[in-house]
Amino acid sequence: xxxxxxxxxxxxxxxxxxxxxxxxxxxxxxxxxxxxxxxxxxxxxxxxxxxxxxxxxxxxxxxxxxxxxxxxxxxxxxxxxxxxxxxxxxxxxxxxxxxxxxxxxxxxxxxxxxxxxxxxxxxxxxxxxxxxxxxxxxxxxxxxxxxxxxxxxxxxxxxxxxxxxxxxxxxxxxxxxxxxxxxxxxxxxxxxxxxxxxxxxxxxxxxxxxxxxxxxxxxxxxxxxxxxxxxxxxxxxxxxxxxxxxxxxxxxxxxxxxxxxxxxxxxxxxxxxxxxxxxxxxxxxxxxxxxxxxxxxxxxxxxxxxxxxxxxxxxxxxxxxxxxxxxxxxxxxxxxxxxxxxxxxxxxxxxxxxxxxxxxxxxxxxxxxxxxxxxxxxxxxxxxxxxxxxxxxxxxxxxxx
Amino acid sequence: xxxxxxxxxxxxxxxxxxxxxxxxxxxxxxxxxxxxxxxxxxxxxxxxxxxxxxxxxxxxxxxxxxxxxxxxxxxxxxxxxxxxxxxxxxxxxxxxxxxxxxxxxxxxxxxxxxxxxxxxxxxxxxxxxxxxxxxxxxxxxxxxxxxxxxxxxxxxxxxxxxxxxxxxxxxxxxxxxxxxxxxxxxxxxxxxxxxxxxxxxxxxxxxxxxxxxxxxxxxxxxxxxxxxxxxxxxxxxxxxxxxxxxxxxxxxxxxxxxxxxxxxxxxxxxxxxxxxxxxxxxxxxxxxxxxxxxxxxxxxxxxxxxxxxxxxxxxxxxxxxxxxxxxxxxxxxxxxxxxxxxxxxxxxxxxxxxxxxxxxxxxxxxxxxxxxxxxxxxxxxxxxxxxxxxxxxxxxxxxxxxxxxxxxxxxxxxxxxxxxxxxxxxxxxxxxxxxxxxxxxxxxxxxxxxxxxxxxxxxxxxxxxxxxxxxxxxxxxxxxxxxxxxxxxxxxxxxxxxxxxxxxx
Numbered sequence: 085x086x087x088x089x090x091x092x093x094x095x096x097x098x099x100x101x102x103x104x105x106x107x108x109x110x111x112x113x114x115x116x117x118x119x120x121x122x123x124x125x126x127x128x129x130x131x132x133x134x135x136x137x138x139x140x141x142x143x144x145x146x147x148x149x150x151x152x153x154x155x156x157x158x159x160x161x162x163x164x165x166x167x168x169x170x171x172x173x174x175x176x177x178x179x180x181x182x183x184x185x186x187x188x189x190x191x192x193x194x195x196x197x198x199x200x201x202x203x204x205x206x207x208x209x210x211x212x213x214x215x216x217x218x219x220x221x222x223x224x225x226x227x228x229x230x231x232x233x234x235x236x237x238x239x240x241x242x243x244x245x246x247x248x249x250x251x252x253x254x255x256x257x258x259x260x261x262x263x264x265x266x267x268x269x270x271x272x273x274x275x276x277x278x279x280x281x282x283x284x285x286x287x288x289x290x291x292x293x294x295x296x297x298x299x300x301x302x303x304x305x306x307x308x309x310x311x312x313x314x315x316x317x318x319x320x321x322x323x324x325x326x327x328x329x330x331x332x333x334x335x336x337x338x339x340x341x342x343x344x345x346x347x348x349x350x351x352x353x354x355x356x357x358x359x360x361x362x363x364x365x366x367x368x369x370x371x372x373x374x375x376x377x378x379x380x381x382x383x384x385x386x387x388x389x390x391x392x393x394x395x396x397x398x399x400x401x402x403x404x405x406x407x408x409x410x411x412x413x414x415x416x417x418x419x420x421x422x423x424x425x426x427x428x429x430x431x432x433x434x435x436x437x438x439x440x441x442x443x444x445x446x447x448x449x450x451x452x453x454x455x456x457x458x459x460x461x462x463x464x465x466x467x468x469x470x471x472x473x474x475x476x477x478x479x480x481x482x483x484x485x
Numbered sequence: 486x487x488x489x490x491x492x493x494x495x496x497x498x499x500x501x502x503x504x505x506x507x508x509x510x511x512x513x514x515x516x517x518x519x520x521x522x523x524x525x526x527x528x529x530x531x532x533x534x535x536x537x538x539x540x541x542x543x544x545x546x547x548x549x550x551x552x553x554x555x556x557x558x559x560x561x562x563x564x565x566x567x568x569x570x571x572x573x574x575x576x577x578x579x580x581x582x583x584x585x586x587x588x589x590x591x592x593x594x595x596x597x598x599x600x601x602x603x604x605x606x607x608x609x610x611x612x613x614x615x616x617x618x619x620x621x622x623x624x625x626x627x628x629x630x631x632x633x634x635x636x637x638x639x640x641x642x643x644x645x646x647x648x649x650x651x652x653x654x655x656x657x658x659x660x661x662x663x664x665x666x667x668x669x670x671x672x673x674x675x676x677x678x679x680x681x682x683x684x685x686x687x688x689x690x691x692x693x694x695x696x697x698x699x700x701x702x703x704x705x706x707x708x709x710x711x712x713x714x715x716x717x718x719x720x721x722x723x724x725x726x727x728x729x730x731x732x733x734x735x736x737x738x739x740x741x742x743x744x745x746x747x748x749x750x751x752x753x754x755x756x757x758x759x760x761x762x763x764x765x766x767x768x769x770x771x772x773x774x775x776x777x778x779x780x781x782x783x784x785x786x787x788x789x790x791x792x793x794x795x796x797x798x799x800x801x802x803x804x805x806x807x808x809x810x811x812x813x814x815x816x817x818x819x820x821x822x823x824x825x826x827x828x829x830x831x832x833x834x835x836x837x838x839x840x841x842x843x844x845x846x847x848x849x850x851x852x853x854x855x856x857x858x859x860x861x862x863x864x865x866x867x868x869x870x871x872x873x874x875x876x877x878x879x880x881x882x883x884x885x886x887x888x889x890x891x892x893x894x895x896x897x898x899x900x901x902x903x904x905x906x907x908x909x910x911x912x913x914x915x916x917x918x919x920x921x922x923x924x925x926x927x928x929x930x931x932x933x934x935x936x937x938x939x940x941x942x943x944x945x946x947x948x949x950x951x952x953x954x955x956x957x958x959x960x961x962x963x964x965x966x967x968x969x970x971x972x973x974x975x976x977x978x979x980x981x982x983x984x985x986x987x988x989x990x
Contacts, residue, residue, distance in 0.1 A: 297865045352861050353852045360849055363838035369796065370827065370835055371850040371904070372818035430840045 100306060113475070114423060114439045121443060125450035133450055140328040142442075142449045144255065147334040148173075148397045150441035152416035153423070154338075154345050155389035157437040160420055161349075162382050163362035163429030164213060164220035167413050168227030169390045172205055174409030175231040176394035181244040181404035184251060191250040199391045205231075206387020207380065214379035228413065236406045245403020254337070255399035258330035269330030276322035276331075280315045287311050334396050338438075341392065346434040358382055362429030418465075419444050422472040443468070490554075491516045491681050492537075492650055497548035499532055499541060506532045507546070508705045514650065517679045519672060521686065521696035521713075524725055525951065529705040530685050534652050537683075538572040539565035552650070571643030572652040579627045579635060579642075586610040586623040589642045613641045617671050633664025637671065644675075651675065652683045655782070657691060669695055687781045689718055689988050701725055719981070726951055726980035734931055734956025741959060742772035745943050746825075746912050751803035753792045762788050762798065763967045770912060770943045775934065777958030777975070778947045779983050785967040786947045787830060790914055794820045794827045807911065821850060824911035828901055828918055830947075832894075836901040839890030843882050844871040846889045846900050851907045874903035878933060895926025902933065913937060914945040919953065931957060951980040965989045 125133040132138055152169050159166045180198045183189040189197070205227075212223040246252075259271045287307070294301050302310065325331045349355040357378050360368040369375050393412070398404055423440030425432030447468065451461045492514040499507040507529045514520045522530050535541050537550065539559030550557045552568050559565040579588050586606055595606050610623035617637050627635060636656055643651055653672075657665045672682055672695065686692055692699060693713060701708040701724040708724050746769070753763040763785050770776055780786050791797035793805065795814040805812045807823055814820045820827070829835035837846055848867050853859045855866040871885050878899045882892055889900055898918060905913060915934070919927045934957065938944055948954050954961055954975075961973045963986035971986040 293865055297869060299865070299868060351864065353856050353859060356845065356849070356852060356862065359841065359845075360838055363840050364834075366835050367838050368849075370794070370817050370829055372816070372821040373849075374816070374818060430838065 096303065097306065100302065114436065114443065118439055118443050118446065121446050121450065125446065125453070129450065129453045132453055136324045136328040138449070138453070139324045140332070142445060143325070143335050144332045144400070145449060146441050146445040147255065147332075147338050148393050148400070149412065149415045149419055149445060150338050150438050151341060151389060151393040151396060152412055153419035153437040153441045154341055154434055155386040155393075156413075156416040157420045157423070157425050157432045157434055158345070158349065158358060158382050159220070159386050160417070160425045160427060161362045161429060161432045162358045162379060163365065164379070164382075165417070165427075166209075166220065166224045166383075166386055168209065168224035168231060169386070169393070169416055170409040170412030170414075171228045171231035171235065172202070172387070172390045172409070173394035173397060173412055174404075174406075175235045175238070176202055176205075176391050177398035177401075177408050178235045178239050178244065178404040178406075180251075180395060180398055181247065182238060184247055185244050191248055194251065195395060198395055199388055202387040202389075202391025202394070203384050204387070206384040206390070209387070210380035210383025213383060214376040224413075235408070239404060239406055241406055243403050243405040245401075247398065247402055252399050252402050253333060255332070255334045255396050256402075258325075258332050259336070261330060267327050269326050272322065272326045272330040276319060276326065279322075280318055283314060283318070284311055334400070337392065337396065341389070342434055342438055345389075349434055354378065354381065359430055362431075364430070415441075415444050418469045418472075422469065427473070440472075489516045490514070491552060493549075493551040494533070494537065495549045495551075497533065497536055497546060497550075499536060499546040506705050507536070509548070510702065510705065510707045512683075512700055512707070513710065514681050514683060515697075516681055517676050518697045519676055519682045519684055519695050521684045521692040521699045522702065523686070523689070523692060523699060523721065524702035524708075525949070528702040528725075530702055531654060532705075533702070534572060534654060534683070534685070537565065537650075538562055538570055538652065566646050566648075569647065569649030570652070571646055571648035571650070572654070573636070573639045573643060573656060574654055579638065581628045582626065584624045584626055585614070585621060585630075585638055585641075588627060588638065589613065589623075589645050591642075593646065609645070610641075613645050614638075616644060617641045618667070618674070631664070633660045633667065636660065636664070636668060640671065640675075644680075648680065650681045650683065652685070654685045655687065656684075657686065657688060665691070687988060689721060692721075693718065703727060722981050722984045726984060734953075739773055739775075739938065739959060741774040742941075744769045745772050745808055746770040747804075747806040748793070749804050749806070751789070751792070751805075752801070753788065753798035754800040755788075756797060756799055759799075761967065763792065766803070766969055768962060768969075770945060772941055772943055773938055774959040775938060775944045775946050775957050777954040777961040778945065778964060779949075779951065779954050779961055779987060780964035781987050782949070784964040784987065786964055787916055788967075789964070790827055790829075790916055790945075790947065793914075794825070821908050821910075824909075826850075826905040826908050826910035826913050828905050828913070828915045830917040830920060832897050832901050836904075837889045837897055840888060842886045842888055843875065843880070843892070843900055844868065844885040847871040847874050847885075847903045847907060850904050851909075854907070870907060871903075874907065878903055878906075879929065893926075895922040895929070898922055898926065898930065899933075902930070906937075910942060912943045912945065914947070916947045917949065918946070919948070919950070951983055954983065955980065963987050 156166060176198050179201060180194050183194045183197060209223050209227055212218045213220045259269060259275060261269045261271060263270050291301050291307060357373045360373060361375055361378060397408060419440035420432060420437045421427060422443050423436030447465055490513055494512045496509045496511060497507050498509050510533055524530050536546050539562045542560045543558040557568055589610050590606050595602050607623050614621055617640055619637050656668060684696060696713050698710060698712055699716060700710040703725060748766060748768040751763060751766040755762040766789060778786050788797055792801060795816045812823050833839060844867060848855060848871060852862060855870060856862045875885060880896050880899045882896060889897060919930055934944055946957055955978060958975050961975060961978050961983060962969055963971045963983055965987055970989060973982060
């Protein structure tokens, strides 16, 4: 009797896991790819790669590209592209540096104005794309050139710095520890505990409302197992940072942005409209969606996110120079695509983009640790990108047939 | 096969998933004959021509093709061209940015080792253009030519390939009267030179003026082949529409109520060409009835619907009133808010987001109904709403998370219908709602329409299938060349009467 029930449970478990893998094939492959990259590097760097110090550093390095990739995913999902984010991030960083160094603005004021400038630049590009119907490729290519020039113009070709400590702390400091215990950051620990608690709370609340509506839910054990697994992942990642110096502020910013934008993408009318526009523009229009306005708005959002990335990068460097942001757009596009965003529009997730950004930065970080020549670093990154797009093509072809 | 038969197609059967498009069709064309192929939309004319021209390669259909008494098996369009078949499509297949000369020799360039001999090509182009009576510079770009001249360039291109059998599919649909006459003169000239021509047209006047013989197709079957002299227009129409209405249409007795929507003096100009596309159209739509709009392809039916919905046309004049209130519709959102919904034709292009799941497709046009403050979607309400429509319309899908692109045609159409029902329209406009779906799903959609009418929704049904119009509608408005050419109550409408109005004869 018991064995029958047990085998039934096992069957159910298998069915649920298989179903989940089938539905999220891309994400799982990318996660698997990320883990394999980490394992390979842990061998080639004699374990240095997986040390808390390096991983913590890796997350910090990833912050800029991950931020840009979040915005880029929305842009690509809507069926557009943005080639200008690197130049714009560089320009906004330079403006922030001028505001603080030359004009003596406080850190909050500098950040506020930089975000507004980002929104304005996004609105400008969005206007050309949506209301003048110039392909985003061209509009943002023009922006890439123009803002690179503008950066050189406003900085006069010089490095502008240093930024105030309060500004630099955005990328150079960690959640402050209260009791100063060595190799243990108490506030970060608390933060992780709260995060896990919230996760459990939200998950079970969701279960409750689903039951109220009479929808099917996972069996209780499965639900607990799922939450437990997620908690372990969060806990492990958190543990790495807790035992190093704590959670970096920049990582917190990226995390909040990830949560907010994921919510926008999945739970809001605006987000849904972006996916619809990218999936089938004509059908979206005929369903009453204001395509022009939504396109403008997604570019404004991209502009603000670009400003955030520019600020994080400037804070990390401590000063602005003319080369800041060079080729960031390509890393951001690569991250989005590796994370499963389809360049033909309508498909893509924010967590996927974060994984993609981690893949790109892990390659950078690991290959640098190995002292690999820059020649091969570029070649390998290029090949990985090609591989990712090829996989996207294959899965799409499979879906169509 | 007699000596002067150039083409014989015998027992051609072509099946698509769920549909038999051609059922043992035969067609015989003589050398130097103009042979008209007529039938309703969907009768199988285009499919038959695609079989002949190798678009559907050998093996994908059953039956024999013989040209010049030789058995033919085409694996590609190229092979059918080599056998002397040239097809000129409804949508012109010219590269608009290239010159006449480049287009005529596209794919068969006069070249040695890949280097084109432009002087020889130009000379040859000049000669061919003269043959079709065109005095044009071979270096003119296609984009600078009118549609009529483009058509003739297509024919010149076919002749350059030594075509023996020329297929013209609705060649005059976009032509002016003068251009049509020029085209007909050239076809006659080609006939004298021994070129055979298969002429597909809805315009029966042209068919009678031009054709030596006529073959009628209906429902994928050959009905008859006759000498044109032996037929009257009336007889021909009877052959084209001949079927009996069956029990597919479960229409009960309806009593039309008050007028809900008025369209008055609606005139619209074409967005691209700037020509007038719809002239002075006035309609009344009543509660509790189905209004049919019939007409041939190109009569302006879809344009009418799209202009009402705010997505097509410019310099629009006229007015729409819904329940006495004057509407100003600038985009689909205005229309939906006012209570008008449009189920467009071509569900894959205009109706569905194929890469989105069933659930999200259903709720797409009414997210404000299930979102807090029109911002955050209540996902539980979303699941509830889409499940409601999936069960009410009996959509066959493994789950609401299935991608719309993975469903069958009939179920896809039901998803589109659900999307529009969820907007709770007062007026539901359906453009070719049953095209390309099987009989079972068709009949289900008819049942849905009937239950909507009972609930007091006004339904406008645009269809090219006359039995559908007659079976489902209470009143029929017939369009011809952007105008309303007549209105009939279904009680005294017949397919023949509708055809007469639709062909403008």
